[in-house]
Structures are given as structure tokens and as C-alpha cells.
Amino acid sequence: MMLNSRDMLPFLEHLSKKREVYAPYGIRFSPFSGKPPDLNKKTRFSAKKLFLPPEETLFTFKGEKSTARIDAPRRVLFGARPCDLNAIKYMDMVFKDDPYYMKKRRNMLLIGLQCSRPEQFKNCYCHYTGTFFADNYDILLIEASGGFAAKAGTPAGRRLMKTVFFSKGGNPDSLLDALERKLDKKTKGKLKSANEIKDNVIRELARDCFSCTACTSVCPTCHSFTIEDELETDLESGKRVRKWDSCQLKRYTRVAGDVIFRPSRFQRVRQRIYCKFRYSLEDQKMMACTGCGRCIDVCNKGIDIFRVFG
Ligand code: SF4
Numbered sequence: 001m002m003l004n005s006r007d008m009l010p011f012l013e014h015l016s017k018k019r020e021v022y023a024p025y026g027i028r029f030s031p032f033s034g035k036p037p038d039l040n041k042k043t044r045f046s047a048k049k050l051f052l053p054p055e056e057t058l059f060t061f062k063g064e065k066s067t068a069r070i071d072a073p074r075r076v077l078f079g080a081r082p083c084d085l086n087a088i089k090y091m092d093m094v095f096k097d098d099p100y101y102m103k104k105r106r107n108m109l110l111i112g113l114q115c116s117r118p119e120q121f122k123n124c125y126c127h128y129t130g131t132f133f134a135d136n137y138d139i140l141l142i143e144a145s146g147g148f149a150a151k152a153g154t155p156a157g158r159r160l161m162k163t164v165f166f167s168k169g170g171n172p173d174s175l176l177d178a179l180e181r182k183l184d185k186k187t188k189g190k191l192k193s194a195n196e197i198k199d200n201v202i203r204e205l206a207r208d209c210f211s212c213t214a215c216t217s218v219c220p221t222c223h224s225f226t227i228e229d230e231l232e233t234d235l236e237s238g239k240r241v242r243k244w245d246s247c248q249l250k251r252y253t254r255v256a257g258d259v260i261f262r263p264s265r266f267q268r269v270r271q272r273i274y275c276k277f278r279y280s281l282e283d284q285k286m287m288a289c290t291g292c293g294r295c296i297d298v299c300n301k302g303i304d305i306f307r308v309f310g
């Protein structure tokens, strides 16, 4: 099926009558504004906040009584590229037992946008991480003459593709096959095994890093968080809040007795690298880095974590 360019805005308007629609505008995914989304750029921030908000109240309490609250509006994420779709796949595994994440995720439709070539944007590494394609979408759009060829990935996607906004035509599978063929030579340089990570390069990166946490904030798979109880002045009521944190901060591993488990910057940078390329493979059988390159885009010290593979 095809989604012609002229039908894209009416389709988004149709979706926004029933759901909150988020699409790429400028540096982030923002609510659909009625204007065409920026489909030719990489957003600086990922869509992670839609599933794991920077700050989220888990429950409120008064004395012994607590009331849980899960905020999970029906949403559509439109225009997420394969690196972000794969990041969501990874996060789905990490948070599979977390009702706050999973309810948001279940209420979210994913309409992905296939990149038309590897290294489409500066610092993209998806050809190394094997994430140029994704398989977890309701609909995948692939650029084609006059608009986008559309491929459904779920029954919900198939239902949407029966609306008037989609027309006959387009051949998404053959377009994807053509991309796959183009990719062959590129993927030869696929990421080497985690055993080839060079600790001496991590040491060099750590010398430059100043623990600003920009990289972990923009990363679609970094998910370190902290939990805080915020007490009202009556000292009886309050709320429990989950907030983004960062493994790059010294205080992240501080525990009672003022013990800090990763006091040196080398240990913290190594943690980020190992988490992306080793621990995730052991725990989730999937690399936690989907090669979006955002951490490189935002690092003021020009730190490129892929250098650890030499
Ligand atoms: S953005 Fe760069 S300097 Fe900042 S914490 Fe990350 S690696 Fe270090």
C-alpha cells in the first residue's frame, strides 16, 4: 500500500482525533502541530521520554495509605527510524515487568520510517550495530516515488492501512530487499565481538570525559534512574517519584556509609561501554547500542564510543 505525500497530513490529523500523536519536529519528538513533521533530519533527543518520562510519580501516599497512578495516554509515535525502533525493542525487554513502562508501551502505536541508506546522518553507526532494519512496528513507511510505501507489522497497523489515506500500490518488500542489497558491503564491517573492546581506549576517552551526562540523556536505551520520596510539609503525605539518572555521575553508585562503587571516571565510562556492548548481550541477547550516534552528536569533547573497537 502507499501513503501518498499529500495524504500524510490528513492521516496525521485523523490519528490525532483519537490519540496524542508525536512526530519529529526540530530536535525532538513533539505533539503533532498540524505542520509537516521534519522527516529529513535526525532528532537530537530520542523518543524515550514517551515511555520513560524524565520524572514520573509512581504513587502518592498519606500515612500508611498509598495510591498508585499510571499515566498512559493513547499515543502514536510517527517517524521513528530503525535505530529508535530497535531501541524500543531493547527497552521492552528491560522493562517487561514494569507496569508503568508497559502500560505506556501498550497504548502506543509505532509508525516507523525506514532510512534510505546507512550513514544517512552524521555519526550514524547502525551499519555496525546491525540495526539498519527493524521489525517492531505497527506500520513501516519506506520512501517511494510520490510518498511512502507502507508495510503493516501488526493487526492494528493493518486496520489503519485500510483507511482512506492509504491507496493501492507501493511494494515495500521489494524496496526493503533493494536496501538490503545496497547494505551488504557496508555490513561487512559489522561490530566486532565485545571481547575486542580495548580498555586502553576507554582510558583515553575517560581522560577527556567530564561527566556532563549529555550522552546518557539523549541515548534511546540509557535507562538509569533513581527513586525519591518527596514529603509534604505535614510530614505525612507525599509522593514516590522515579527520575532519570546517569551512570556517568559519581553519586549514582553512592550507597549508605558513603561508599561509592565507581569512584573513578574510567570505571564510569567503562560501565557505559560495557553496558552497551557486553552486559546487554549477556542479559537481553541484544546490544543496547542501536548506533543512532546521538551520544557523539552531543558530546562537547568529541567522544566517540565506537573508537573502543579500534
Ligand atoms: S557527553 Fe561526552 S563529556 Fe559528557 S559525559 Fe558523555 S562522554 Fe563524557
Ligand code: SF4
Pocket: 125, 215, 218, 219, 220, 221, 222, 276, 288, 289, 290, 291, 292, 293, 294, 295, 296, 305
Ligand atoms: S550509545 Fe550512543 S550511538 Fe548507541 S544508542 Fe546510545 S546514543 Fe545511540
